[in-house]
Amino acid sequence: MNTEECEKIPGMIEGTEREMLFALARSLPFSAGENAVEFGCFFGRSTNCIAQGLAANPSFTGGSRFYAYDSFRCRKNGGFAPYVLSFSQQGDVLGLLRKEGDMLDFLPVFEHYLGSYIASGLVVPTRAELADSQPFAGDIALMHIDSPKYYDELKVLTFRFFPRLRQGSIVIFQDFFFHWSATLIAAVMAMADRNLIRFRASAASSLLTEVLRRPSLEDAAELELQLTNRKCVPTLIDKAIALCSAMELNQRELYLPRLTLAKLQYLWESGDHAAATAEIANYFNSGKKLNQVIVNDFMEMLSHGFSARKLYEQDHEAK
Numbered sequence: 001m002n003t004e005e006c007e008k009i010p011g012m013i014e015g016t017e018r019e020m021l022f023a024l025a026r027s028l029p030f031s032a033g034e035n036a037v038e039f040g041c042f043f044g045r046s047t048n049c050i051a052q053g054l055a056a057n058p059s060f061t062g063g064s065r066f067y068a069y070d071s072f073r074c075r076k077n078g079g080f081a082p083y084v085l086s087f088s089q090q091g092d093v094l095g096l097l098r099k100e101g102d103m104l105d106f107l108p109v110f111e112h113y114l115g116s117y118i119a120s121g122l123v124v125p126t127r128a129e130l131a132d133s134q135p136f137a138g139d140i141a142l143m144h145i146d147s148p149k150y151y152d153e154l155k156v157l158t159f160r161f162f163p164r165l166r167q168g169s170i171v172i173f174q175d176f177f178f179h180w181s182a183t184l185i186a187a188v189m190a191m192a193d194r195n196l197i198r199f200r201a202s203a204a205s206s207l208l209t210e211v212l213r214r215p216s217l218e219d220a221a222e223l224e225l226q227l228t229n230r231k232c233v234p235t236l237i238d239k240a241i242a243l244c245s246a247m248e249l250n251q252r253e254l255y256l257p258r259l260t261l262a263k264l265q266y267l268w269e270s271g272d273h274a275a276a277t278a279e280i281a282n283y284f285n286s287g288k289k290l291n292q293v294i295v296n297d298f299m300e301m302l303s304h305g306f307s308a309r310k311l312y313e314q315d316h317e318a319k
């Protein structure tokens with residue numbers, strides 16, 4: 001991988017995740033007309049890693065495309081704008097940001113960094129809110145999900161895009177090991193329970209999964225029915241903790257405790273304060289240790305009153 005090309009793009013994924021995305025994109029077999037897709041590109045750092053891999057993959061030929069979905073917009077006074085501004089400053093691309101009313105448009109920044117891949121037709125940028133995102137023609141062999149941290153957004157993908165995932169395809173859930181991802185963790189675990197996917201590996205906060213059979217619309221509807229009763233979320237997170245505890249994980253001591261933090265966050269936000277407190281007691285009683293990173297994550301949750309949903313909806317309105 002051309003590390004310099006990728007690292008000049010300000011972005012949010014770590015080195016191990018970048019290497020994993022590149023290696024997967026380079027080695028995964030694509031049949032004619034099969035595609036790659038990413039949700040949540042930001043300025044294109046993860047997109048670049050995948051694009052570099054696809055460009056070096058002999059099976060990713062003329063008919064295949066890499067679709068890159070993002071709203072490429074945020075509210076000037078919303079929760080995401082400080083990141084857009086500071087990362088633009090870091091990349092010296094502040095001048096490329098477009099201001100439209102109360103919105104900041106960062107598609108020109110993405111186009112600046114991914115220009116050669118867009119010009120060659122390998123990358124197809126697709127501006128859309130997740131709720132409005134529609135699939136392209138053809139099946140999907142590789143999917144990188146780095147936008148929704150909530151099942152309410154993920155379900156757009158399970159209904160519209162997951163039925164395009166062929167058996168043996170790969171789905172990477174970025175920020176699976178993340179304290180704000182409770183309902184996402186639960187949904188991914190529920191899919192594993194249904195033998196739709198299997199957990200294969202992790203890289204930093206990303207979980208790499210393999211599709212065991214093509215998900216159907218009925219599967220999406222059953223998942224929706226299961227998650228409508230949100231009481232199942234803590235139990236599913238417990239299952240995910242058990243499953244991940246038995247796996248080899250990248251930087252386990254930093255990322256595995258985030259699943260417990262996610263459960264704690266969810267319980268607190270749901271108003272089940274007694275269960276949230278019991279979760280902290282259980283953590284220590286079972287001999288688990290704290291480290292500075294976990295404490296920082298906890299303080300971040302504390303500073304937001306254990307809920308980030310309102311902040312998120314400033315940029316992406318619930319539909």
Ligand SMILES: C[S@@+](CC[C@H](N)C(=O)[O-])C[C@H]1O[C@@H](n2cnc3c(N)ncnc32)[C@H](O)[C@@H]1O
Pocket residue numbers: 010011012013039040041042043044045046047069070071072073128129130131146147148153316
């Ligand atoms: C964490 S950033 C992605 C980081 C990126 N993958 C990288 O390598 O730097 C999340 C992105 O998801 C997009 N996003 C989040 N929620 C969305 C939604 N509901 N619809 C469309 N885009 C969304 C944001 O605009 C943002 O660019």
